[in-house]
Amino acid sequence: MPHYLSAHELGQTAPAELDSFESPVPTQVVSNGEYNPLPQTPEQRRVEARIKALADELGPRHGLSRRAFLASSAGMAAAFLAMNDVFGRVFEVSPAEAQQPGVAAQRAGALAGQGNVDGARGVLQTLKTEFPNNAQIQRRLDALQGGGK
Numbered sequence: 001m002p003h004y005l006s007a008h009e010l011g012q013t014a015p016a017e018l019d020s021f022e023s024p025v026p027t028q029v030v031s032n033g034e035y036n037p038l039p040q041t042p043e044q045r046r047v048e049a050r051i052k053a054l055a056d057e058l059g060p061r062h063g064l065s066r067r068a069f070l071a072s073s074a075g076m077a078a079a080f081l082a083m084n085d086v087f088g089r090v091f092e093v094s095p096a097e098a099q100q101p102g103v104a105a106q107r108a109g110a111l112a113g114q115g116n117v118d119g120a121r122g123v124l125q126t127l128k129t130e131f132p133n134n135a136q137i138q139r140r141l142d143a144l145q146g147g148g149k
Contacts, residue, residue: 004034022136023051024070024079043086050082054098062101071139073097073104 005013013031021027027048028040040048051070058078059069069075077097084091097104124141127134 005031005036009036021048021052022067022070023048024076024140025051025083027051046086047079047082050085051079054078054082058098061099071143073108073143074099074101077104 013036025047027044029037031037052066055066055069055075055078058074059066062069062072062074064072069078074097077093080091080093081095081098084093094103097107124137124144127137128141
């Protein structure tokens, strides 16, 4: 039987879309109201800090704010690079995909024939159904519809 948060425990939480860093990838566990999430781990903090640093460094190179950069395919590449920096080479991504405008979008286009973009679109559309008011999901869908720009 699930344990739901008490009114007191719920009062100590904030919705994930309001309280967490808007990263292309989650950088901490959030609660759906059934449990108290674990605190952010040191590794998750390092990934988040690295993503922020890359966005601050590379966003201007793309002519984008941090927020716009992180919503782009280059921002997703930066998030993968940050996770590789912390956890070792897990994701196949090159620094050029985050650093050079257009490279990540080109790779996304090349992978589109392999079904990756359609798969990502399907996942995002499912999430949009579950969380219709989540602006971050809508931005990701819009970016994907526009070719990941």
